[in-house]
Amino acid sequence: MIKAEARLGVDVDSLGDDADLYQAGMTSHASVNLMLALENEFDVEFPDRMLKRSVFESVAAIAAALDELDVQAA
């Protein structure tokens, strides 16, 4: 999904889970697409309080955010 939405300048498969996606080329607008795709795929909604750079900054950060949303939905 990150490969499809983030529009990185590098191969996402070459990045570690903690690699900075913004430094790898993800723009602010691309982060919108990534958010919407994640919401559709996992049937969650990111609340406004989570709409900040650090939440979408890395694969690890995104996974942690999804975990948090899953816990809230439970």
Next chain:
Amino acid sequence: MTLRIGIDLVDVRDVEDSLARFGSDYLERVYTAREVASARGGTSASSLAAFFAAKEATLKAIATEREGIGWNKIEIGTVHGRRASLSLSDGAADAARSAGITSFEVSVARSRTHASAIVIATGAIDRNPAGQGGPR
């Protein structure tokens, strides 16, 4: 005195792609109803790109990493020439207030392929000196 600046550049094709793929979800999460109406009911990707650039520039000027802010909590008003009006609600208004920001100057530029915006935010008291706010 508080003085902050934000800038952003958006590729119109990215907005076209978002509209095609996410449709009303994209419009509702990012833009206000007035912005959508102003952008020919959400069909003008160029206008939406300009609005998004101005929103992101504003966020860069006011935001910290303490709390996120929804894009639709920043409304870009009518663009007069290269200047635009701006209004904040909810978390965006709170963030500006916390930073001591009381006024904004917004300028946008558009080409066939891109939109850009720069925002200068000012206030009387710097409640969050440089180094205590995070980039967005």
